[in-house]
């Protein structure tokens with residue numbers, strides 16, 4: 001009899017883009033070794049009973065921010081633990097030099113090894129980094145980063161150009177800690193380098209640029225108006241950074257991407273108008289590779305659901321009409337993937353006043369629960385589409401599809417075993433994060449992971465972490481045969 005390390009039997013396996021099929025999975029050496037309609041549980045050294053459960057590919061939470069406001073090592077440990085709760089087994093985290101994170105600048109040849117050393121041994125799930133070149137010297141490192149350092153994706157923040165950060169007097173240069181202008185010249189040369197790296201990496205590697213699309217010049221105007229009107233709280237933040245600024249910024253970025261043939265990812269589309277911009281640029285530049293992300297919070301929260309400052313985030317939490325427009329786009333297939341934009345931000349860092357409050361909050365623990373509860377149960381979104389939206393699609397977009405986001409033979413045996421009928425109301429305690437509050441508090445969700453498996457090992461079961469951090473760096477673009 002063929003032997004396996006572990007056999008997961010009796011479950012219904014959800015194959016991304018294909019369907020939910022009753023079958024068993026044999027795991028050997030951390031990889032999927034067999035998929036069959038009936039494997040003997042006794043053929044595995046360990047047996048996982050998945051009867052009554054749906055077996056999804058482990059989530060690829062492709063938008064996180066390890067260490068943005070807290071010690072990087074501590075943040076990696078606590079926040080990847082939170083990922084396990086939501087069934088994510090891979091995190092792709094954004095990092096940049098400058099204010100926040102490590103509060104310093106310098107070449108990524110020096111800083112990336114420090115970031116990896118601070119992460120190594122502390123993550124509960126596999127991880128990679130997206131890097132934001134903030135200096136012209138870092139732009140010159142893109143070819144090396146993509147070719148040798150395992151970094152397949154980069155970032156530009158459209159709203160740092162003309163920045164005057166909310167609530168303080170810092171200008172863009174102080175924020176980026178660079179003498180180089182963080183302007184469209186910077187963006188254009190970054191896009192050239194990303195496109196060149198993509199061309200040199202061959203057909204199945206995708207080297208891309210992620211864009212945070214908001215416009216600082218309009219934000220300054222609308223922020224002054226909102227403050228003068230005395231509006232406070234989450235509604236104020238929404239009105240100070242209106243959706244118009246997202247759409248404008250999407251168009252600006254797309255013109256430059258079209259000129260440089262740079263593959264782009266439009267991050268965290270938050271509104272009907274941002275979505276409109278994304279669909280417009282796709283039709284204007286049909287040969288351009290434009291992929292669209294939205295977040296869990298933009299699919300669930302509205303500004304009138306929020307009290308205080310805990311839900312402050314960029315781009316802001318919007319209206320019910322925006323939430324429904326984003327869901328309609330998810331259902332149509334216009335949104336490529338959903339991520340958390342997880343940034344652990346404590347209540348003390350938020351304070352009582354929305355203007356100086358730090359933006360961002362956690363959500364990675366809700367990756368599958370939100371999509372199953374609000375997508376499958378409430379709106380009829382097919383389970384195989386959910387598996388694609390939170391796992392296979394981001395893996396393809398970010399160059400780790402050979403190992404992550406698929407349940408094919410040879411892929412990493414990363415699994416989320418989910419009870420579709422389990423109902424829980426969100427509390428901070430449930431999320432296993434260091435964050436001491438959550439804007440999702442009180443939201444009832446139906447469909448939760450009961451076991452999370454990383455490369456064949458159970459790392460979370462029945463609400464408890466079951467293993468010391470075993471996550472490894474995921475070099476991208478990667479191949480199937482050992483990266």
Ligand SMILES: [Zn+2]
Nearest residue numbers: 063065094341
């Ligand atoms: Zn983000």
